[in-house]
Amino acid sequence: MMSRADRTPLTDWWWTVDRGLLAGLGALMVAGLVFLMGGGPPVAERIGLPTFYFLNRQALYLAPTILLIVAVSFLSLRQVRRLALGTWLVGVALCVLAGKFGPEIKGAHRWIQFGSFGLQPSEFVKPAFVVVAAWAFSEGAQRRDMPGGFLAVLLLPVTIVPLILQPDFGQTMLITIVWCALFFVAGLHWFWVAGLGAGGLLGVFMAYTFLHHVRERISRFLNRDSGDSFQEFWSRESFRSGSWFGTGPGEGVAKRHLPDAHTDFIFSVTGEEFGVIVCLCLVALF
Template sequence: MKTILKHIQGDRAIWAIVAVLAICSFMPVYSASTNLVYVVGTGGSTFGYLLKHMMLLLMGFAIIYGVHKIPYRYFSGGSLLMLPIVIVLLIFTLSQGTTIGGANASRWIRIPFVGIGFQTSTLAGLVLMVYVARYLAKNKEKVISLKESLLTLWLPIAVVLMLILPANFSTTAIIFVMILMLCFVGGYPTKHLGLILGIGVIALVFFILIAKAFPDAMPNRVQTWQSRIENFSDEDGKDAYQVEKAKIAIATGGLVGVGPGKSVQKNFLPQSTSDFIFAIIAEEYGLIGSVFILFIYFLLLFRIFIVVKKTKTIFGSLLVVGVGIPIIFQACINMAVATNLFPVTGQTLPLISSGGTSIWMTCFALGMILSVSASKEETEEDILEDNPLDILHETV
């Protein structure tokens, strides 16, 4: 154990929290996978799905370990390198229009030779947050003008978000809200943020009008958004059916739950291993288990604030806020959907839901946070003056 701890750097509490969330995910994923094996009929076995989930988590821990060993100053220049790559990946993803399970899934690409789907919008969100943190830290000592920031800050953000929007409105909205939050924390003029928010709303309305006028260009996307909002207060429809089953599961769980593996509603919830896994946790482990999971996420939020407080550079602090808060925000949205406090969004429960992209990108973000917490004395000048080509040279 001492040998392992010797190689682990950064905030030990965050390492422990990640391990607890991973361990807590095993039984719910194993239990809920019976829906895929026996109801949906995807083949395989429940143990096979558990093994796959465990392998994804092991790869996630490897990502955390590898990323937390990288000095966080490299992430600044790395965001400049990754931004055009992300744009190309989003264009490719949107153009191919992959179909998974008979549904439009133009948010995914298939990784060759591995057979695992990868959601490029999740990577794009992570890169954007680092890019925004770099911009805000670089301009910390001067008054930011709207005209200058439109080209250097908001244009890249707009391009990425417009490429995500046609296939994934909820992810686009979450990324946009998190960017506004980071800009507010980073000292971007509030009056400009109000204008940017207004422009964003107008752009969304314009997009919806275009999609309504040319429905064949983006089939079913706007209708899906509309139905999810309508079903939030309606008792009919697929989303309402899922929420109703989730509410039954939560009510059945009571205080202590029906016991591990004994959920009934997992056989009726189509997304029981991902989007609605919190409902399965509530049914099998009751209010006590649900509150425990909620407590772990808020403990992670607390440790994120601790890291921010201890960080000596503005970029490091903004980086931790930018990649850390979305993890907690996503968890809250997932739980709010399961309890019918929020319309269905398709957001997973970080480190607990099954799914490679969500686990890997969450682990990458946690690795960056741990890199900041493990850093020695860094200067703002060294971080922000990193040349992306120098990063490539040192990596090679």
């Protein structure tokens, strides 16, 4: 047992770390492996890979991931901010390179390829952006000599422009929404909240009007007769088939039709095989 009287880095970490958060992360990792056992095999077999290829790869990457999580949790707040700033700078630079030189996958250039290893820089930009933007807002509120608010505003276009050029509108919307939430928490007046909301609606309208890709997605979701609604149909069908309690592990049918059952549509596969109740518990855990 570790005593509170002991003053070592390990005991300090144990008595100050958010153990509930660590437990939640551990539960999500285990759940991810369980759900991937259902969604991964059909995709692997479809493209000629071993049945549990994606499951084995997920388990393999979990080991260094856990080590990284624990290592970062030992850092001080100053060290976390510095790490986030460095990660954000490198991530944005890689997003620019991906947009210009990355391979085209499903009509977008979002990946950096190192031999057989692929990396999506935006996945590293997201958490780093949250920390850096919050840091800028905080410094602006505490120090009059620090243009934190201006820097926080500048961070948004610098981050999302490379994503728009890839194009990656999903990540762009996510980062923008998170930035608006940080702006609100930092003490934004309700007048500016309304202005940001109106600006967001205007952005969606402009994207719908001038970007064919966005217009097609929205139209197909709202009206299945407006075009190919194959993915939307099977995604809904998976939840309809699973109902509250699911069809049972491995018994799903929709995963054999959905194109990315092991990634983009893993939640649909979970809904069919484990049921809506398990999906709601998963959302609650997040």
